[in-house]
Amino acid sequence: MLLNKWNYKTHKYDKVQIPDCYNCKTYSNNMKELVHCPHCGDELEFGDSYTSLEYHTEMGFGYAVCEPCYELECERKKKYKGE
Numbered sequence: 016m017l018l019n020k021w022n023y024k025t026h027k028y029d030k031v032q033i034p035d036c037y038n039c040k041t042y043s044n045n046m047k048e049l050v051h052c053p054h055c056g057d058e059l060e061f062g063d064s065y066t067s068l069e070y071h072t073e074m075g076f077g078y079a080v081c082e083p084c085y086e087l088e089c090e091r092k093k094k095y096k097g098e
Contacts, residue, residue, distance in 0.1 A: 023095035054084035
């Protein structure tokens with residue numbers, strides 16, 4: 016499965032291959048549904064996930080990511096914004 020991942024250096028999306036067995040979602044009616052974090056592959060309940068700042072659909076919706084990976088995304092964003 017190919018996902019768009021934001022590249023802070025080029026200000027464009029890179030196509031990133033993730034395993035086809037991953038269940039990566041941007042939305043779910045079931046907050047207990049198990050999804051995979053596209054960064055690390057950890058499985059978590061959708062309701063416990065954070066909206067990615069880097070992995071997005073073509074329409075710009077963020078995929079569900081785990082808390083540790085979300086925190087790393089926040090750090091990268093601050094670094095490239097110069098904060």
